[in-house]
Amino acid sequence: MRAASKGFFWTTAVLLFAASLADADERALDPETRFVIDEHWEIVKANCTPCHSAKLVVQTRADRETWLEMIRWMQRTQNLWTFPTETEAQILDYLAAHYAPTRSSFRRAPLSPSLMPPATSLAENRLETE
Ligand code: HEC
Numbered sequence: 001m002r003a004a005s006k007g008f009f010w011t012t013a014v015l016l017f018a019a020s021l022a023d024a025d026e027r028a029l030d031p032e033t034r035f036v037i038d039e040h041w042e043i044v045k046a047n048c049t050p051c052h053s054a055k056l057v058v059q060t061r062a063d064r065e066t067w068l069e070m071i072r073w074m075q076r077t078q079n080l081w082t083f084p085t086e087t088e089a090q091i092l093d094y095l096a097a098h099y100a101p102t103r104s105s106f107r108r109a110p111l112s113p114s115l116m117p118p119a120t121s122l123a124e125n126r127l128e129t130e
Pocket residue numbers: 044047048049050051052056057060070071074078079080081091095
């Protein structure tokens with residue numbers, strides 16, 4: 001590796017590491033369940049851990065609508081009780097805030113096709129160097 005590209009490598013590595021730290025949710029976790037301690041977490045702990053481990057909840061990532069679908073599914077098929085409307089909204093607020101689908105902090109979003117080189121250029125480059 002040339003010195004310049006080594007320097008680039010380490011700068012990038014350090015920046016990515018810093019970004020991963022900045023991205024981490026710095027709020028405290030409940031030692032018992034690992035739930036993020038934030039508004040409404042105790043309602044979620046009380047209602048979402050009697051039947052299964054909290055792990056099932058904290059390892060899942062979903063948007064609000066999908067969380068609601070999971071709750072409806074458990075209500076239909078797993079004897080989950082129905083919640084007062086306000087309680088349900090608080091549970092969904094909490095889940096959607098802390099267990100939303102994640103973007104990986106280690107990869108940027110894919111380039112838009114307009115920013116990509118024309119499909120033929122790779123093959124042309126190869127011919128030139130051969
Ligand atoms: C009355 C019992 C009961 C309660 C209370 C309950 N669940 Fe479940 N839940 C289940 C059962 C049973 C399953 C299926 C478990 C399995 O497949 O091993 C399940 C599965 C899940 C799954 C996995 C779904 C999947 O697609 O894999 C998630 C996430 C989940 N529950 C979240 C919650 C949340 C959030 C709450 C609180 C709002 C909650 N559960 C409360 C019974 C319950």
